[in-house]
Amino acid sequence: MAAASADRADVPPVTTARLAAEGLGAYYGPTRVVRDVTASFTPGRVTAIVGPSGCGKSTLLRCLNRLHETGRDARTTGRVWLDDVDVYAPDVSAVAVRRQVALVMQRPTPFPTLSIEQNVVAGLQAAHARPTADLRAVTEDALRRAALWSEVSHRLRARPGTLSEGQQQRLCIARALATSPRVLLLDEPTASLDPLSVQKIEELVYGLRDRVTVVMVTHNMQQAARVSDETAFLLHGELVEMAATTTLFTTPGDPRTEAYITGRFG
Numbered sequence: 001m002a003a004a005s006a007d008r009a010d011v012p013p014v015t016t017a018r019l020a021a022e023g024l025g026a027y028y029g030p031t032r033v034v035r036d037v038t039a040s041f042t043p044g045r046v047t048a049i050v051g052p053s054g055c056g057k058s059t060l061l062r063c064l065n066r067l068h069e070t071g072r073d074a075r076t077t078g079r080v081w082l083d084d085v086d087v088y089a090p091d092v093s094a095v096a097v098r099r100q101v102a103l104v105m106q107r108p109t110p111f112p113t114l115s116i117e118q119n120v121v122a123g124l125q126a127a128h129a130r131p132t133a134d135l136r137a138v139t140e141d142a143l144r145r146a147a148l149w150s151e152v153s154h155r156l157r158a159r160p161g162t163l164s165e166g167q168q169q170r171l172c173i174a175r176a177l178a179t180s181p182r183v184l185l186l187d188e189p190t191a192s193l194d195p196l197s198v199q200k201i202e203e204l205v206y207g208l209r210d211r212v213t214v215v216m217v218t219h220n221m222q223q224a225a226r227v228s229d230e231t232a233f234l235l236h237g238e239l240v241e242m243a244a245t246t247t248l249f250t251t252p253g254d255p256r257t258e259a260y261i262t263g264r265f266g
Contacts, residue, residue, distance in 0.1 A: 018043045018213040019064060019101065019183045023078035026059050026068055026237075033059050035237040036078065041183065046205060046214040048224035048245065051234035052265065057217040058106075060234065061185045064215070065101035066094040082182065099123065102176035103185040107192055108168035110160035110175075117156040119171055123179045138178050145211065146174035147204045166197025170204065177212070184208065186216040190223070202227050221261060225249055233257045 017040035026034035034056045041047050049057050062068040063076050066087060080087045087097045110119050118125075120142050121135045139156070143149040148170045152163070160168055169189060176184060186205065190198040205227050208214055218224050224231050225245060232242040233256075241248060241257045252258045259265055 016043075017041055017081070018083065019215070020081040021060075021064065021078065022081065024060070024063055024080060025077040026056070026063050027073075027075050027077075028071065029073040033237050034063060037234075037237075037239045039232060039239055039242055041213050041215050043213050044209055045229040046209050046216060046227055047230045047232060047242075048228035049215065049217045049232045049234055050219070050221055050224050050260075052260070053219070055234045056237035057234050058187050059237075061103060061187050061215065061217055064183070064185060065103050066097050067103060069094070099179045100181050101183040101185060102179060102181040103187065104169075104172050104176050104189055106188040108160075108165055108172050110163075110168050110171050112159065112161060114160075115157045116152050116160055116163070116171060119160055120174050120178050122175060142174040142178040143171075145177050145208070146170045147200060147207075148174055164197070166193045166200060169193065169197070169201060173201075173204065177208075181212060183213045183215065186214065188217050188219060191219065198223075221249070233260060235260070 020040040021037050024034060024037045025032060037060060049060065051057050059068060064080055068074050068076055076088065082097070082100060085092060087101070111122060114122060117139050120139045124135065124138065140149060140153075143152065148167060151167060152158075155162070160171055163171065173184075173189070189205075190201045193201065202223065205214060205216060209229070216228065228245045230242065231245045231248045233240045233248065233254075235256055241252060241254045243253070248257065249261055252261065
């Protein structure tokens with residue numbers, strides 16, 4: 001990914017964060033849905049974003065990898081730093097950003113006409129990033145990291161429609177991991193899955209922290225407590241509070257956070 005222009009007056013914040021939002025706002029036309037969010041996401045940690053439906057959680061994720069700007073009448077304000085690069089700088093490719101900050105949607109979205117193997121390496125092939133011989137090794141590595149290799153290694157040429165919904169979601173995670181992203185964004189990845197598949201995804205997310213920074217939107221606070229190191233509470237597009245998960249769930253610093261986690265609204 002191209003670095004930001006040398007003559008830019010802006011300098012990255014002094015931080016150990018892998019990804020950082022600085023005064024980030026998001027709009028659809030005149031409607032503001034994310035309000036001046038400043039937050040950082042550090043390597044080796046899983047951050048959960050919680051909040052009621054419609055509070056801007058998914059939009060925030062889409063801003064972090066520049067997918068929000070593809071929407072009709074959509075725009076952003078503020079900055080997002082990936083290490084020392086402002087991803088919204090004019091000379092930075094949005095496509096390159098999305099390879100480094102990968103997003104997995106709420107419902108599985110495998111490419112139905114491609115095989116399982118072809119799905120995994122689709123991003124690399126589109127970028128002409130690896131020779132064909134390397135793609136086989138990448139496929140196995142990504143599927144192993146997504147805890148799917150043992151279930152599909154004997155049928156890599158099958159279509160993803162032969163997989164269960166939970167397996168399809170892990171296939172989508174493998175596809176995201178194949179590009180070796182620095183950050184993995186997960187938008188309610190277990191919302192449509194059965195309990196066994198939810199458990200497998202949660203175990204997968206927990207195990208990925210050593211290789212990639214994970215930011216996960218979830219509507220399930222028990223899930224956030226199980227898998228995340230830090231939790232951020234979003235309300236009406238505003239970041240109300242962000243803290244270590246145990247701290248936020250036991251001694252929240254804002255009465256709105258306490259009201260939400262104790263079920264008084266949401």
